[in-house]
Amino acid sequence: MFQYCLKLRELVIMAFKYAIGKRGNNMSTLIVLGAQWGDEGKGKMTDYLAEDAEVVVRFQGGNNAGHTVVVGENEYKLHLIPSGILYSDKLNVLGNGVVIDPAALFTEIEYLKTVGIDVTPERLAISDRAQVILPYHKVLDALKEKARGKNDIGTTKKGIGPAYTDKVERCGIRICDLLHKEVLREKLQINIEDKNKVITSIYGEEPLDFEAIFNEYVEFGERIRPFVQETSVKVYDSIKADKKVLFEGAQGMLLDIDYGTYPYVTSSNTIAGGVCTGVGIGPTMITNAIGIAKAYTTRVGKGPFPTELHDEMGEHIRQVGHEYGVTTGRARRCGWLDLVIVKTTTRVCGLTSLAITKMDTLAGIEKIKVCVGYELDGRVIDYFPASLEDLARCTPVYEEFDGWDESIADARSYDAIPENAKKYLKRIEEITGARIAIVSVGPKRDQTMKIAEL
Ligand code: GDP
Ligand code: IMO
């Protein structure tokens, strides 16, 4: 009887383990999202998490992104191709929500070749529904920025906004159009005629040459053809086959076209909801979402930033954290951690966990401040207001923390983190209501601690 009970117990444990295994460590589908204004370390985290994944998918944005991954002594900078490309056995996908500049795509493929990474159609699949960035998008991006004068957005000038504008305007050229010469000719002709009117009569600049662009893009079409797949089916089938799929976000929650600091935003949905429209899968297929947040806040480009530091502390963080843009080289604006932002991201994106990066940058700061709310017209709010006029009247409510002197770059377990750093992390969890699953203490793959389930 006793032996029978033992056998039964074993069977129950086995069934339990099988059930957990089926749920795939809680990450059969996991979205990696920027929880602030971009550059939070999404590339590093995607690379770290991709070890367990089979498919890595970009769902929005374009080569305005700059994702850095450091493996061993090598640093890789990716703009368009998902960070999973650094592994030889992952499928990387550019979903329909991405805007693709073919020139930038092939420059990146060439760059990867020089560092020993061969981008083949087995490793990269491109949606035929993705919109194409054309030369006039880049020209218009720069001209519109110039015309905005002091109200410029500070875009990356990669043509992102004008390409998404054409998508919504329903005159955009898609990857599938590049594969049909005559379709491309017709659509390009209409577009160039239209854009040239704007470029010459509104901005007084030289018109673009149809023939040159047409020939260039016909050639791009032929080079892209082998990579083109029905990516929605590919991703759906992968999830159905219990393969682990990662969705690599670009930019961050506050650059979202709907929920960001509009109009100082990018032109896509960077929030979790963007995955469904940008890949062509349903919300019920997504199980987890991890928000990547720096231990402080940065922003490139213009727009409001309530906890920005204009003093030596801001400069200190910029220098120690090497806060310079990957895509444009611009100095990033730096400030204290703003938990109103991270809390808002937790809600809007339904985050199941957080990864806190760059904890090492804060070492040596005597007193560290964290914004836990905004005072607006005599009351404290804990959400991000839509109106920039309201936001301008918000004063951050700070809590102050004792810092830590010890470098934590070598910490590899939660126990090895200084007590004051633990208090800091705990408070982030309390305020945001999100569990911290990962702590990052340096740019390298191994400078990463998983401290809880995703
Ligand atoms: P992304 O756009 O979100 O992928 O982030 P970026 O690559 O633009 O910027 C993040 C920068 O921080 C890169 O240079 C990373 O190598 C670096 N980084 C990521 N995590 C850490 C960390 O925990 N500590 C330090 N010191 N650097 C980090
Ligand atoms: P990753 O993926 C930080 C910012 C630009 C500008 C605004 C609009 O590396 O985090 P756009 O060219 O998209 O029309 O510019 O958005 N921006 C980013 N800031 N990280 C990014 O990407 C960004 N991509 C765009 O600086 O303020």
Ligand code: MG
């Ligand atoms: Mg970046």
